Each structure stands twice: as C-alpha cells, then as structure tokens.
Amino acid sequence: MNKKVEVLPDKNALVERALLLILSKVEPSIQQRGRFTIALSGGSTPKPLYEALSQKKLPWDKIHVLWGDERYVAPDHPDSNQLMARNAWLDKVDIPAENIHAMPTDAAEPSQAAQQYEQHLQELFNSSQGEFPAIDVILLGMGDDAHTASLFPNTEALKVTDKLITVGNKDSSVRLTFTYPFINAAECVIFLVSGENKRPALAQVFAPTASETIYPSRLIQPQKELWWLLDEAAGAEIKI
Numbered sequence: 001m002n003k004k005v006e007v008l009p010d011k012n013a014l015v016e017r018a019l020l021l022i023l024s025k026v027e028p029s030i031q032q033r034g035r036f037t038i039a040l041s042g043g044s045t046p047k048p049l050y051e052a053l054s055q056k057k058l059p060w061d062k063i064h065v066l067w068g069d070e071r072y073v074a075p076d077h078p079d080s081n082q083l084m085a086r087n088a089w090l091d092k093v094d095i096p097a098e099n100i101h102a103m104p105t106d107a108a109e110p111s112q113a114a115q116q117y118e119q120h121l122q123e124l125f126n127s128s129q130g131e132f133p134a135i136d137v138i139l140l141g142m143g144d145d146a147h148t149a150s151l152f153p154n155t156e157a158l159k160v161t162d163k164l165i166t167v168g169n170k171d172s173s174v175r176l177t178f179t180y181p182f183i184n185a186a187e188c189v190i191f192l193v194s195g196e197n198k199r200p201a202l203a204q205v206f207a208p209t210a211s212e213t214i215y216p217s218r219l220i221q222p223q224k225e226l227w228w229l230l231d232e233a234a235g236a237e238i239k240i
C-alpha cells in the first residue's frame, strides 16, 4: 500500500488539495478503463469539494458517481447524502442520469436495498459474487468516533467480508454502506478530515495498535493508494 498523509493549513486548502488529487485521476482512469468511477462520502466535510467540482469542465459522460454510504431515507430527505451531492454538484453539471448510481432506499427492508445495490454494482463492473471490483477513487470522511462510510464502532457491518454492500447502523438510524474489503479494493482511497473534534479519534487510528472494532477507520488499508488529507485543526498532533 502506498500511504500518504498531508496536513493542510485549513479547510480551504484541504478542499483544494482533494480537488487537484481527484482531477489528476480522471484522465488516466479514462485512458486505462474508458471511464472514471468515484464513490462519494456524505457528512459536512466534502460539500465545498463538490461545489468546486461543479465548476470544472470535465468529460461528464465518462464519469460515474457512486456513494460509499447512504442514510436510509428518501432521496429528498435533508439527511440524504445523495441530495447533498446533487445540490452541491451533480444537478449543476451535464452528467447523464445513468452515470449517477445512487443507493436505493425504497425497499421494504434495508437488506434488500443493499442486495439491489450490490447487484447493480456487479453489472456496472461486470464482476461476479465474491469479487471486489476496484473503484478509481473512493472519498471517505471520518466521524469523531472514528467511523468511516457507515462502518460504526461495535456494529455487525464491521464483520461483513463477503459482500460489497451491507446495512450499517448508527444508534437507531439505518444506513447502507460499502464494506471495508470493497473499500480496500479501490485504486485510490482519499480520506478528508477536518476539525479539532477529530483529533482524539485520529490519534487512535494512527496509533501502532488499537482496536479496529472501536476505531473502524483502522480497517481501511487499501492494496493500492491511500491518502489522508487533514486540515491543521484535525491533524496538528499527527506525526508524519
């Protein structure tokens, strides 16, 4: 694994760095595989990044957008990760509707929706059950409890290693999430972490040893490229 950690002066610099990094992956991916696939994170941190992407002239017909996790709510619910990305970015560019691969949230049971999205991804990547296709870029955030995507501490989702998608739980609210082996199969994983409240969790995630069950972001060990982009508020105590 090629792991790089950068501490940027502030959130604007963090967003600018993430933008450059993503843009640097678009053309090579299209040249090698005919398209660029990117999985989005939710939460508050990536919104300005999505706004910045909405201003770029990109080959939108060759860009496919997925989500690494989603709250199990309707697509127009204020908590929807899809809604945030559509408002900030996707509704402002000329991306074909069929290139937007939102997680379904309308099945009677969330586990059915997880299975539907898994099948959809198998078709998209022409992969079979048990294979972990490589998304070009997976964006991740990290909560102050060290969760990433919707892989929360001490939850069953952390034990799922034979699927791409599973159900994640945050207290009583239900979500869908990529599993950690699927994330680890990506060509490139980029964490964006901002804010002083993330320092204690980051210290545990970067510690030589700590529990992966309590600090799920430790499970993210991609085979290829891993970037931790931190702003100074989050990363001030991290030794690079």
Ligand SMILES: O=C1O[C@H](COP(=O)(O)O)[C@@H](O)[C@H](O)[C@H]1O
Pocket: 041, 042, 043, 044, 045, 046, 069, 070, 071, 081, 140, 141, 142, 143, 144, 147, 148, 149, 150
């Ligand atoms: O709940 C979520 O939170 C994490 C971190 O969000 P942030 O607001 O601290 O940036 C995010 O990565 C995840 O996608 C989201 O569902």
